[in-house]
Amino acid sequence: MDAEMKKTALRMIPYGLYILSAEDKEGNVVAATVNWVTQASFQPPLVAVGVKADSNTHSVIKATGVFALNVLGKDQKGAAFTFFKALEREGNTIGGEAFHAGETGSPVFESTPAFVECKLVETLEKGDHSIFVGEVVNAGVNTPPEGRADDATLILKDLGEKTFYGG
Numbered sequence: 467m468d469a470e471m472k473k474t475a476l477r478m479i480p481y482g483l484y485i486l487s488a489e490d491k492e493g494n495v496v497a498a499t500v501n502w503v504t505q506a507s508f509q510p511p512l513v514a515v516g517v518k519a520d521s522n523t524h525s526v527i528k529a530t531g532v533f534a535l536n537v538l539g540k541d542q543k544g545a546a547f548t549f550f551k552a553l554e555r556e557g558n559t560i561g562g563e564a565f566h567a568g569e570t571g572s573p574v575f576e577s578t579p580a581f582v583e584c585k586l587v588e589t590l591e592k593g594d595h596s597i598f599v600g601e602v603v604n605a606g607v608n609t610p611p612e613g614r615a616d617d618a619t620l621i622l623k624d625l626g627e628k629t630f631y632g633g
Contacts (some may be wrong), residue, residue, distance in 0.1 A: 485563075490528045495573055533583075541620075543620065570583045
């Protein structure tokens with residue numbers, strides 16, 4: 467297989483951007499920008515998310531069995547870049563972003579247009595990322611979209627010509 471062809475082909479898959487968040491029993495909050503996310507089922511409502519296997523986010527989600535996906539809006543490029551690195555909790559903020567505990571206890575960011583909270587129902591651990599499948603147990607819209615809902619989501623190409631993931 468030609469490595470450059472593979473990289474190009476995989477980069478042709480469009481990705482939305484999200485802040486994946488969870489909180490452990492000791493009050494440690496993890497939050498990371500992720501983009502390997504898809505809806506996997508209507509009934510029950512399931513989403514699948516790829517999470518770097520050696521990350522703190524991975525460890526906390528495995529331990530707690532819950533997580534939240536906070537949908538980033540078109541105007542939240544700064545937040546996407548902020549959560550590419552590990553950050554410490556400061557009260558009810560992380561990376562300068564205010565959050566509250568959702569129904570699952572996972573951090574729900576107040577500035578994002580929408581969120582879904584999930585209960586972990588399946589994990590596939592292969593390669594450098596694991597696939598977490600979560601059943602949606604709560605969802606909310608903080609800012610109703612104008613037009614198509616998916617047009618309100620920040621996508622990877624919105625971060626610029628040189629920002630890629632995958633391949």
